[in-house]
Amino acid sequence: MKIATWNVNSMNVRQGHVIEWLQAHEPDVLVLQEIKQLTEKFPADALGEIGYESLASGQKTYNGVAVVSRAPATDPVTDFPAFDDPQRRVLATTIDGIRIVNLYVPNGSEVGSEKYDYKLRWLASLRDFLAAELEAHENLVVLGDFNIAPADADVYDPEKWGDAILCSPREREALGKLFDLGLTDVFRKFEHAEGTFSWWDYRAAGFRRNAGLRIDLILTSDIMTKRCTASYVDKEPRAWERPSDHAPVVAEFTV
DNA sequence: ATGGTTGGGCGCCAA
Numbered sequence: 001m002k003i004a005t006w007n008v009n010s011m012n013v014r015q016g017h018v019i020e021w022l023q024a025h026e027p028d029v030l031v032l033q034e035i036k037q038l039t040e041k042f043p044a045d046a047l048g049e050i051g052y053e054s055l056a057s058g059q060k061t062y063n064g065v066a067v068v069s070r071a072p073a074t075d076p077v078t079d080f081p082a083f084d085d086p087q088r089r090v091l092a093t094t095i096d097g098i099r100i101v102n103l104y105v106p107n108g109s110e111v112g113s114e115k116y117d118y119k120l121r122w123l124a125s126l127r128d129f130l131a132a133e134l135e136a137h138e139n140l141v142v143l144g145d146f147n148i149a150p151a152d153a154d155v156y157d158p159e160k161w162g163d164a165i166l167c168s169p170r171e172r173e174a175l176g177k178l179f180d181l182g183l184t185d186v187f188r189k190f191e192h193a194e195g196t197f198s199w200w201d202y203r204a205a206g207f208r209r210n211a212g213l214r215i216d217l218i219l220t221s222d223i224m225t226k227r228c229t230a231s232y233v234d235k236e237p238r239a240w241e242r243p244s245d246h247a248p249v250v251a252e253f254t255v
Numbered sequence: 256a257t258g259g260t261t262g263g264g265c266g267c268c269a270a
Contacts, residue, residue: 009261061263061268
């Protein structure tokens, strides 16, 4: 079982990349963030032609999430029960007996800003939502663009980045509360080269300098952690022509 | 190189 996450930064622009990547890697599940299109605009037909089913929760211009899978996705949830939010950032669904929670965590813009406050409130609601999901589903995988680098090892220049957005103590504390629920950042169960990241800023030649962060995460419940045999970043698509600023992150599991 | 690039959609906002 191969499960992957990719912030595509517009499905309109990246549809070709997604299809090419699916055909090359044949994951069982690929979750997408920032599709930036209405649900009905998601290219389910094109993905169907290469053998994938689709489920999307979109909106115009910003945000939007989708799940692409070989097997049908059932029991979708698109909102936290106690958090009224027009922004489409959540898509939880069950595939092959595994509960998949696809997240596009708010960026937060700047520490102390209104958007930062929204990010922290959103993360608090996420914690409550995931506590309930863990109660209901022992096979749980929570993945997506978390917009939080868990530790200094996930930042190209932690001294320079400091406590700025994506690394601030309150964000990392909110992420820590997800670990406290019993979720594991499964990428760190395996060996990786130093400087392995999942996002590189378009600006200032971020990718060429490997000036990146690891902010796209796969969190697993205990049973799924034990079943995980590999987790890695595929940075290849970041070097393709007109790329997303994020690379796909993958986790593989025993059946 | 402490800057600048991309996407959406048409003037800037978001990342």
